[in-house]
Amino acid sequence: MIRADTDIRPTVLETPVVEWPQYAEQVGGPVWVKAEHLQRTGSFKLRGAVNAVSRAIPRGLTIATASSGNHGLAVAHALRAAGKTGVVFLPENVSPAKLEAVQRTGVRVERFGLDSHDTEEEARRVSAAEGWHYLSPYNDWDVVAGQGTIGLELLRQLAHIDVVYISVGGGGLISGVAAALKAHNPHIHVVGCSPAHSCVMHESVRVGHMIDAQSLPTFSDGTAGGVDADTITFDYCRTLVDEWLLVSEQEIARSVRDHIDHLHQLVEGSAGVAFAALHQHALTDDRFRGATRVAISCGQNIGTARLLDILAYSA
Numbered sequence: 001m002i003r004a005d006t007d008i009r010p011t012v013l014e015t016p017v018v019e020w021p022q023y024a025e026q027v028g029g030p031v032w033v034k035a036e037h038l039q040r041t042g043s044f045k046l047r048g049a050v051n052a053v054s055r056a057i058p059r060g061l062t063i064a065t066a067s068s069g070n071h072g073l074a075v076a077h078a079l080r081a082a083g084k085t086g087v088v089f090l091p092e093n094v095s096p097a098k099l100e101a102v103q104r105t106g107v108r109v110e111r112f113g114l115d116s117h118d119t120e121e122e123a124r125r126v127s128a129a130e131g132w133h134y135l136s137p138y139n140d141w142d143v144v145a146g147q148g149t150i151g152l153e154l155l156r157q158l159a160h161i162d163v164v165y166i167s168v169g170g171g172g173l174i175s176g177v178a179a180a181l182k183a184h185n186p187h188i189h190v191v192g193c194s195p196a197h198s199c200v201m202h203e204s205v206r207v208g209h210m211i212d213a214q215s216l217p218t219f220s221d222g223t224a225g226g227v228d229a230d231t232i233t234f235d236y237c238r239t240l241v242d243e244w245l246l247v248s249e250q251e252i253a254r255s256v257r258d259h260i261d262h263l264h265q266l267v268e269g270s271a272g273v274a275f276a277a278l279h280q281h282a283l284t285d286d287r288f289r290g291a292t293r294v295a296i297s298c299g300q301n302i303g304t305a306r307l308l309d310i311l312a313y314s315a
Contacts, residue, residue: 001180004051004145005152011050011081012149015039017157017294022262023275027282029290033259033275033297034154037267041070041077042101043222043299044150044173045137049074051146052135053082061133062086066123068116068169069098070222070299071137076105087132089123091116095221097303115215116169117226138170139231147173151180154294162291163189165281167273167298169223171201171233177296178240189242189288193277195269196246198224205238219252219269219310222299243281251276253314259297268302269310 015038020031036044045067053075056063063086065075072088079086087108090099094111103109112122120136127134136143150173154161164181166174178190194202198215210229218224227233255275259267274295282293302310 001145001148001152001176004142005149007054008047008050008146008149011040011078012047013039014153017154018263020263022258023279027279027293029288030292031278032158032292032294033263034150034294035265035297036150037265037271037297037300041074042301043070043074044147044296045070045074046077047149048143048146048172048176049078050081052140052142053078055142056133056135057082057084059133061131063135064089064123064127064132065135065137066090066116066120067137068221068225069094069102070301073098073102073105073301075135076102076107079107080105089119091119095301095303095306097306098301101301115225120228136228138172138233139228141232144172144176144233144236146176148176148180150296151177154181155184158292158294160292161188161294163191163288163293165191165193165274165278165293165295167220167223167270167296168192168194168201168237169225169270170227170231171237173296173298174241175233175236179236182240190240191277191281192237192241192244193273194223194244194246195220195252195273196248199246200227201233201237202244202246204234205241205244210234219249219256219306220273222268222270223273245277245281247273247276247280249313251280253310255279256310257314266300266302266307267297268299269306270299271297274298
C-alpha cells in the first residue's frame with residue numbers, strides 16, 4: 001500500500017479533509033469529510049484503477065472492466081493517461097451522467113444487464129473468450145491497495161481520528177482504508193455504511209459468508225448490486241470493520257441535501273450513505289460522544305435528473 005501511495009501520485013490528487021461545522025454541532029464533536037468527490041474523475045475509484053492498470057499494462061493484454069460507472073470512468077482515465085485503450089462494460093441502467101463521462105474518454109463501451117454483478121459476469125466471460133485482462137472494481141489486490149491510500153492520507157492530514165464512516169458496495173474502498181488505518185491504530189472504529197435497499201456485503205458479513213441478495217433501486221447507485229462470491233474483500237470486511245449500519249433512502253437524500261446546503265459542493269448518493277450513517281450513529285449511540293468523526297465522500301458523479309429526484313425526496 002505504501003508503494004501504491006508513491007506510484008499513483010503523478011495521476012491521483014491528495015484530496016482535502018473539510019470540516020462540517022453544522023454536523024459537528026448536531027453530533028457534539030468534530031466532523032470531517034474526506035473529499036474524494038474532488039478527485040480527478042469525480043470519485044475515489046481513480047486510485048485503485050491507476051494502481052491496477054499500471055501493473056497490468058506490462059502484460060500486454062487488452063484491459064477490460066465492468067462498473068456501475070465510477071470505476072469504469074477511472075479505468076478509462078488511467079488507460080488514457082498511459083496511452084492505452086480498453087473496454088468498459090456498464091449496466092443498461094447506468095446513470096446517464098456516468099455513461100456520458102465514460103464515452104467522452106474514447107474507450108470502447110459495452111452495456112449489459114440491470115445489476116452490476118450481471119455486468120461483471122458478462123465482462124469476465126467476454127474477457128476470458130477474447131484473452132483480455134479483466135480488472136475487477138473491488139476483487140483485486142491492486143485495486144484494494146490503491147483505495148487504501150485514502151487511509152494513509154487521512155493519517156497524514158488529521159492528528160486524531162476516532163471513527164471513520166465508509167460506504168460499502170463490493171468492499172474495495174473499506175477494505176483498503178480499514179487496513180491502512182488499523183495498521184496504524186487498531187482502536188480507530190471503522191463503520192461500514194450501506195443503503196438498506198442494497199446491502200449485500202452487510203448481510204454477507206452478518207451470516208458469515210457471501211450471499212446473493214436482491215437489491216432494490218437506491219439513490220446510492222455506486223454501491224448497489226451483487227458481489228462476487230469469492231471476493232477478497234469479504235475477509236477484510238469481516239475482520240477489520242467494527243460495525244455495520246444501514247440507512248434509508250430518506251436519510252441518504254437528506255444528507256446529500258445537507259452537504260450541498262452546508263458545504264456548497266455536489267455529491268452523489270453513495271457519498272450520502274456515509275454522511276447519513278454518521279448522523280444516524282451519532283444521534284443513536286452515545287459511546288462516541290465528542291469523538292472525532294470522518295466520513296469519506298466517495299463521489300460527485302450525479303446527473304441533473306437524479307439530483308432533482310434526491311432533492312424532491314428530501315423535501
